[in-house]
Amino acid sequence: NGQGIPESIKDKILQPFFTTKPAGEGTGLGLSLSYDIIQAHGGELMIESEVGKGTKFTIILPY
Structure with missing residues (x-):
């Protein structure tokens, strides 16, 4: 439901308490x-x- 993540914040989105x-x-x-x-x-x-297009999150877990 979003418009994609700008490169300027992509490295921050997994940090605790970071929000837009x-x-x-x-x-x-x-x-x-x-x-x-x-x-x-x-x-x-x-x-x-x-x-402008969106974001895809892929989760890979071991067997």
């Missing part, structure tokens, strides 16, 4: 917690994004 929402409308913990859980299970989170 106005104050009081989000904590910025969703992606950070998800990333930590994926890593704790030995997995990988891949992000493909193109501004």
Whole structure:
């Protein structure tokens, strides 16, 4: 439902408390917690994004 992630913030989106929402409308913990859980299970989170088109998140977990 988004328009893609600009390169200028792409390296920040997995940091705790980073958000592009106005104050009081989000904590910025969703992606950070998800990333930590994926890593704790030995997995990988891949992000493909193109501004104006959207973003695809791929989660790979080991067997």
